[in-house]
Amino acid sequence: MIVARTYSAFYEASAESCLLRYSAKIPSRELVHAGKLVDLSFSAINESGSPVSCAGITLSIPLGNGETDLATDEPATVQVGQDWTCTSRVDGKRLVIEARPAGSAGVNIPDGQEVFICRLNGLPVSGTAGKATIGVLEQTVPQRQTDSELEVSKFTSGFAFDFFHPEHISVPKGGTAELRWHGQGVESYRLTYTPPLDPNDKDTSKATVVRDLKGPYPPTTTNVGPITGRTAFALQAHVNVKGVGLDHTLTTMVDVASGVGDLAVHDITVDGTATFNNATGLLHTEPEQTRKITISRNNPGSLLTFRSAGEGFLSLHTDTGTTGVVELWLCDGSVLLAQIGKYFPCTVPLTAGQELTLVPDKAALQAKPASYTQQTTVYIRWSGLGTDSALTVNPAT
Numbered sequence: 001m002i003v004a005r006t007y008s009a010f011y012e013a014s015a016e017s018c019l020l021r022y023s024a025k026i027p028s029r030e031l032v033h034a035g036k037l038v039d040l041s042f043s044a045i046n047e048s049g050s051p052v053s054c055a056g057i058t059l060s061i062p063l064g065n066g067e068t069d070l071a072t073d074e075p076a077t078v079q080v081g082q083d084w085t086c087t088s089r090v091d092g093k094r095l096v097i098e099a100r101p102a103g104s105a106g107v108n109i110p111d112g113q114e115v116f117i118c119r120l121n122g123l124p125v126s127g128t129a130g131k132a133t134i135g136v137l138e139q140t141v142p143q144r145q146t147d148s149e150l151e152v153s154k155f156t157s158g159f160a161f162d163f164f165h166p167e168h169i170s171v172p173k174g175g176t177a178e179l180r181w182h183g184q185g186v187e188s189y190r191l192t193y194t195p196p197l198d199p200n201d202k203d204t205s206k207a208t209v210v211r212d213l214k215g216p217y218p219p220t221t222t223n224v225g226p227i228t229g230r231t232a233f234a235l236q237a238h239v240n241v242k243g244v245g246l247d248h249t250l251t252t253m254v255d256v257a258s259g260v261g262d263l264a265v266h267d268i269t270v271d272g273t274a275t276f277n278n279a280t281g282l283l284h285t286e287p288e289q290t291r292k293i294t295i296s297r298n299n300p301g302s303l304l305t306f307r308s309a310g311e312g313f314l315s316l317h318t319d320t321g322t323t324g325v326v327e328l329w330l331c332d333g334s335v336l337l338a339q340i341g342k343y344f345p346c347t348v349p350l351t352a353g354q355e356l357t358l359v360p361d362k363a364a365l366q367a368k369p370a371s372y373t374q375q376t377t378v379y380i381r382w383s384g385l386g387t388d389s390a391l392t393v394n395p396a397t
Contacts, residue, residue, distance in 0.1 A: 018136075018138050018146045018147075018148045019046070019048045019052045019138070019140050019144075019146075020044045020045060020046055020048070020052060020054065020109070020138060020140075021044070021045045021046075021047055022042065022043070022044055022045070022057075022136050022148060022150060023042070023043050023045065023114075023150075024040055024041065024042050024134065024150050024152065025040075025041055025043075026038060026039060026040060026041070031153075031155050031159065031160075031161070031248060032125055032152055032153065032154050032155065033125065033154070033155055033156070033157050033159075034125055034126060034127050034128055034129045034130075034154045034155065034156060034157070035125060035126075035127040035157070036125050036157070037122050037123065037124055037125070038123050038125050039119060039120065039121050039122065039123070040119065040120045040123055041116065041118075041119040041120075041363060041364070041367065042059060042097075042116075042117040042118055042119070042120075043114050043115060043116050043117060043363045044057065044109065044114070044115050044117060045113075045114045045115075046109040046110065046111050046112065046113055046114075046115075047111070047112070048111060049111055050111055051108055051109065051110050051111060052108075052109045052111075052140055053105070053106035053107070053108050053109075053140060053141040054101070054106050054107045054108075054109060054115075054138070054139070054140050054141075055100075055101065055106045055139040055140060055141050056098065056099060056100050056101070056137075056138075056139040057098075057099045057117060057136065057137070057138055057139070058096065058097070058098050058099070058135075058136070058137040058139075059096070059097040059098075059099075059134055059135070059136060060094050060095075060096055060097075060134065060135035060136075060137070061094060061095040061096075061097070061132075061134050062093060062094060062095075062132055062133065062134075063090065063093050063094060063095050064093055064126060065126045065127050065128055066126065066128055066130070067128050067129070067130025067131070067241075067242065067244060068130060068131065068132055068133065069093075069126040069128070069132055070123075070125065070126060070132035070134065070152055070154070071095060071123050071124055071125060071126060072124045072125075072126050072127070073124050074088060074090065074095060074123075075088075075120035075121055075122050075123040075124075076121050076122030076123075077121045077122065078097070078118055078119070078120055078121070079118060079119040079121060079367045080099075080117075080118050081099075081115065081116040081117050081118060081363075081366045081367070082102070082366050083101065083102055083107045083115060084099045084100065084101065084102055084107065084117060084118065085099070085100050085101075085102050086098065086099050086100075086117075086118045094135075097118060097120070099117050099118060106140070106141045114362065114363060115363075116362070116363035116364075116366040116367060118367075119367045125154055126154065128154070129154050129155055129156045129241040129242075129244075129246065130153075130154055130241060130242070130244050130246075131151055131152070131153055131154070131244060131246065132151070132152050132154060133149050133150070133151050133152075134149065134150040134151075134152060135147065135148075135149060136148045136149065136150060153246040153247065153248065154246075155185075155239070155241075155246060155248070156185065156239075156241065158184060158185040159184065159185040159186065159239055159246075160182065160183065160184040160185065161181070161182070161183050161184075161186060161237040161248050161250065162181070162182050162250070163180075163181055163182045164179070164180075164181040164233075164235050164250035164251070164252050165179070165180060165181070165252055166178065166179055166180075166252060166253075166254045167179070167180055168254075169254065169255065169347055170254065170255040170256060170257040170349075171225075171227050171254060171256065171257060172256070172257055173227070173228060173229075173256045173257070174225075174226040174227070174228060175225060175226065175227055176223050176224065176225030176226065176227065177223070177224045177225060177227050177231070177254040178221065178222075178223050179191075179221065179222050179223075179224060179233060179235070179252070179254075180220065180221045181220055181221075181235060181250070182220060183218065183220050183237055185239060186218055186237045186238070186239055187214075187218065187238055187239045187240060188212060188213065188214040188218055188237075188238045189212070189213040189214075189218055189219075189235055189236065189237055189238070190210065190211070190212050190213070190235070190236045190238065191209075191210070191211040191212075191213060191222065191224075191233060191234070191235050191236075192208065192209070192210050192211075192233070192234045192235075192236070193208075193209055193224065193231055193232060193233045193234065194207060194208050194209070194231070194232065195209065195227075195228060195229075195231060196228055196229030196230065196231065211224075224254075227254055227256060228256070229256055230253065230254070230255045230256065231253065231254050232251060232252075232253045233251065233252050233253065233254070234249055234250070234251050235249065235250050235251070235252075236248070236249045237249075237250075255349055285381065285382070285383040285384075286381070286382045286383075286384070286391070288379055288380065288381045289379075289380040289381075289382075289393060290377050290378065290379055290380065291304055291377070291378045291380065291393065291395070291397075292375065292376075292377050292378075293358075293375070293376060293377075293378060294373055294374070294375050295326050295328075295360045295365065295373065295374040295375075295376070296372060296373040296374070297365060297366075297368060297369075297370050297371075297372050299360075300359075300360060300362050300365055300366075301359065302357045302358065302359055303328070303357075303358045303359060303360065303378075304357070304358040304378060304393060304394065304395070305355060305356070305357050305358070305393070305394045306350070306355065306356045306357075306358075306380075306391060306392070306393055307353070307354070307355040307356075307391070307392045307394075308350040308351070308352060308353070308354055308382075308384075308389060308390070308391050308392075309352065309353075309389055309390045309391075309392070310352045310384060310385060310389025310390070311349070311350065311351055311352060311384070311385040311389055312349070312350055312382055312383055312384035312385055312389045312391065313347055313348070313349055313350070313382075313383045314347070314348055314349075314350055314356070314380070314381075314382055314391065315345060315346070315347045315380075315381040315382075315383070316330065316338075316340050316345060316346055316347075316358075316378060316379065316380060316381075317340060317345035317346075317378075317379050318340055318376045318377060318378050318379065319376060319377045319379070326360045326361050326364045326365050326368065326374055327339050327340070327360070327361045327364065328340045328358055328359070328360060328361075328376075328378075329358070329359050329360070329361055330346060330348065330356055330357075330358055331356065331357050331358075331359055332354070332355075332356055337356070339361075340358070340378075350391075352389070358378065380393060
């Protein structure tokens, strides 16, 4: 029951020989459009199973105005992560960004952690749509050098794809989910999802479902069913530009509503006494709460925690949009559930005893000046199943 994670262009790369995985993303919810300016952030993620000491990372960006070129010139500015120093230079038809540790030792990256490297602000994207490849050279301690690549799709100005979401975030078991999205200049879509499997079912061909949505005017809605359990959906938008296929993928999730679902009504009027044998099936919504929070470089950790005594649904939004500010992430441990902003509320289910945390986007926060602070109000609404399913928010005020 997680709302769509409609992150903007988010590119990842890894090679079997590399110890780290690399990502390039745009802070705002936009795509890389040919002929436009873009702010591109680079991060390194350690999923090796043990700490990694990094002695240097070199990014090589193709320059020019062709299909395989990413940029036409250097960025207006380069923001550097707090653990690094960066230099940039033009070497022939490549823009080379070299990141080195700010101290004498390598940058230590614990397992499971993401480290912000740098952000290229105002990078002029080449005017021809296509695919560009960013080279990544990794140096780790002890002396070890490996390389990888990041492939970035550059779309035409008329291409748009966003707001992939279910019409209803939960449906009755065996029901149908209606999925909606916004698309423009898209030639076709491919929907992929994995229905929950019966442990006793030996037919593994049911593991993944792929559905192609095509036509002169591709749809922006589709129905999927039956939904028998929590199901994740990935929707890929495709367009061909001069024979080159460009794709962008968004994800969302649909849950199964609690209860047997034998009767669905809008209102019930009871003149006498009503007796409910299963009080836990009654959904009650508590009054909206608010918390004022301050995001700063000195406070990169948890801002709020939410813990439920029973099952229910947590809805959050803020009074601040996401443009130009550090986004808030709702996490279950190290798993990102949703991003939150004024125009991007989220609703997620909680089980009894589950705890979620609200944290800032640490990579974006590291790109801000040391004096950076941002204040916002978080609006919290809890709908619990049963009278005992209270929500505890810390700090309490």
